[in-house]
Amino acid sequence: MHIAEGVLSLPVLTTGIVTAAAGTAYGLRKLSMEAIPRCGIVSASLFVASLIHVNLGPSSVHLVLNGLGGIILGWSLFPAYLVALLLQAILFQFGGLVVLGVNTTAMALPGVLAGLVGRWLLHRNVSPMVSGFAAGAGGVLGASTAVAAALVFRGEAFRASATMLVAAHLPVMLIEGVVTGFIVSFIAKTAPHFLGVKRS
């Protein structure tokens, strides 16, 4: 779900850059020393996640893992995403440097929110599998909506575009939810403090 260079208008690009900068600054402030390796691992996972490729008709989609990142890192998902997307832009020519802000925001913000939902569910003693599924599926849903929203300003009707994007990502939402559910269950057993369970 990378938006390519040259598609978006200036206001959208600027909004994206500002939001991504604010999110990254906030995420870095919240990043404790012991969370840095975790942040790097999530960043590396996001970086390779786009190589897991699911062929769907004429379009092609890949795992996003933003909900998983959000549940593990919280707001520190922003810097993790920024690094991953920057490297993807430089090395794979996915997206681009000018749209980096928009892409970071479109992926990280829904990821953070979905992660918060996942953590909230965990705090309410909902099983990690279900919480993880909610975070994973919610992250993809949010990201496709955000991409659609960014595309509105160039004339692609929001309803049609959003419906198409969300429809194309429905299978991804399911896969992502299940994958995230399994990983969250695993982490909940082995390192519950990763999920912020300790904090409350």
Next chain:
Amino acid sequence: MRRKLAIPGHVFIFLIALIAFSAASPALAHRLNVFVLPEGDRVTGEAYFNDGAPVQNSPIQLLDADDKVLHEGLTDGDGAFSLPVPEGVTDLTVVVEGGMGHRGETHVTLSPRKESAPVATIPRPTSTVTGPTAAPVLSADDIEALVRKVVSREVAPLKEEILRLNQKLSRPGMTEIFGGLGYIVGLVGVTLWAGSRKKDG
């Protein structure tokens, strides 16, 4: 205690990497490639996603050096297109929009077309050995058309090959993937080092 807790992280990235590489072969989405070849007074080519899937029935634009739209059209079911190039235009940009934020463009520079053939009348071979030289004289246009036809037929497999090669090259290789992971590891190291210096000092 902290060291112990780092293990799940390693297991985690290992799992992710495992999934990634077991599924990595069919390549990627989210990059749109446009392959363009000048062909006489037209440009033809193909548009495809990184996984090789054609960009079907998508709007395509032909722009000149000043970003003025010269032609608009649609790619066909195989992602192929063929657009006429107006005379005198040498710098072209072909833009394909795949929808949902997908977009690809390619610049082409054409060699300036020779307008009138320099030899309008072909000089008769003067050293004809035998026989009448009344063989049908082909006009320059005919010869050009003939040569173009033969050459384009001969070159067709080559073009196919270049297209395949282009598709292959546009996929990220292991070098890029591991290079990127290396950068992330390095960045974590630098951040940790900077953080530990701050703590010490």
